[in-house]
Amino acid sequence: SQQGEEDPQALSIQEGENATMNCSYKTSINNLQWYRQNSGRGLVHLILIRSNEREKHSGRLRVTLDTSKKSSSLLITASRAADTASYFCATDVESGYSTLTFGKGTMLLVSP
Amino acid sequence: NAGVTQTPKFQVLKTGQSMTLQCAQDMNHEYMSWYRQDPGMGLRLIHYSVGAGITDQGEVPNGYNVSRSTTEDFPLRLLSAAPSQTSVYFCASSRSSDSAQYFGPGTRLTVL
Numbered sequence: 001s002q003q004g005e006e007d008p009q010a011l012s013i014q015e016g017e018n019a020t021m022n023c024s025y026k027t028s029i030n031n032l033q034w035y036r037q038n039s040g041r042g043l044v045h046l047i048l049i050r051s052n053e054r055e056k057h058s059g060r061l062r063v064t065l066d067t068s069k070k071s072s073s074l075l076i077t078a079s080r081a082a083d084t085a086s087y088f089c090a091t092d093v094e095s096g097y098s099t100l101t102f103g104k105g106t107m108l109l110v111s112p
Numbered sequence: 113n114a115g116v117t118q119t120p121k122f123q124v125l126k127t128g129q130s131m132t133l134q135c136a137q138d139m140n141h142e143y144m145s146w147y148r149q150d151p152g153m154g155l156r157l158i159h160y161s162v163g164a165g166i167t168d169q170g171e172v173p174n175g176y177n178v179s180r181s182t183t184e185d186f187p188l189r190l191l192s193a194a195p196s197q198t199s200v201y202f203c204a205s206s207r208s209s210d211s212a213q214y215f216g217p218g219t220r221l222t223v224l
Contacts, residue, residue, distance in 0.1 A: 030210050042116075042202055042215035043155075088154065092210045099145065099170060099209060104154035 004032075004089045004103035012109045019076040021106040023089030024069075030092045032065055033100065034074050037086045046074075046087075079110045113138050118203050118216035125193040125223045133188040133219050135203030143206045144186040145170070145213070146178065148199040155202065161186055162209065193223045 004025045013019055023032065031050045035043040049056045049065045049072065056063045062075040076083055086107045090100040119134045137144065145160035147170075157170030161180040175197060177189040186205075190197060200220050204213040 033212065035213075035215075040218075042217050043204075043213075045212035045214070048212055090213075099157050099160055100213065101157070101171075102147075102155040104152065 004091050004101060006087070006089055006103045006106040008106060009104070010107045010109070012111065013079055015079060015081055015110055015112050017079055017110075019079050019083070019108055019110070021074045021087050021108070023072045023074070023103060025072075025089075025091050026070065029067075032063075032072050033090045033092075034061075034063060034072075035088045035090060035102075037088065037105070039085070043088065076108075079108075081110050081112050084108060084110045115139065116203055116205050116214050116216035118201075118219050120219060121217065123219060123221050125190070125221065127193060127195060127223060129193050131190050131193065133190075133201055133203075133221075135186045135188065135216060136184050137186075137203075137205040137214070138184065139205060139214065140183060141205035141207055141214070142183065143209050143211075143213075144180065145204050146176070146186070146188045147202045147204065148172065148197075149202060149218075150199050158188065158201075190221075195223045197221065198223045 004023050007022045033048045034046040037043045047058050060077045065072045086105040088105045090102045116137045142163045146158040147155040156172050159178040161167045200218050202218050203216045206213040
């Protein structure tokens with residue numbers, strides 16, 4: 001069963017616009033991570049936010065975490081065509097089962 | 113550092129054949145895992161290892177075996193291939209279960 005679910009499933013924007021993707025999860029977590037996957041490639045780690053953090057930045061990326069709502073958002077500012085990829089959230093649940101559970105991803109298309 | 117390497121990149125098997133997907137990492141990571149990625153399903157964990165000699169099952173372990181004799185290598189064995197195992201397989205490694213995972217480029221497997 002999926003722990004994290006991304007929303008929307010697909011997002012299409014123009015270069016320069018901001019892109020926001022959301023992730024909801026079901027059980028308490030230790031941390032939440034966001035990954036990017038370009039077509040036909042492996043996943044690349046973007047950012048990790050721990051359960052006691054509310055916001056984290058990395059370059060043009062901003063991640064928020066609301067543990068009371070069991071949700072996170074990934075904001076990409078000033079999108080570029082090179083940001084076209086699928087984005088996945090992954091959660092490390094608090095139960096001690098030491099694995100990450102991935103959502104199904106948001107497919108982002110940034111048009112020039 | 114080569115990071116996480118996987119071989120082969122592509123493989124076609126006939127039903128009932130067996131094979132081993134190779135995975136190696138040169139980052140001295142204790143934690144390694146195997147995922148499969150199917151369209152619309154996200155990534156699902158097959159098996160993982162928290163160190164040499166220690167392995168455990170993930171969400172979809174049936175039909176697969178793993179072993180971890182060294183820190184560097186984590187091969188995935190398909191015992192008797194079935195068409196349902198047609199998928200893209202990713203190996204990943206990390207310092208620990210709650211840190212960023214580094215993914216290999218994937219193996220695209222087709223079972224006829």
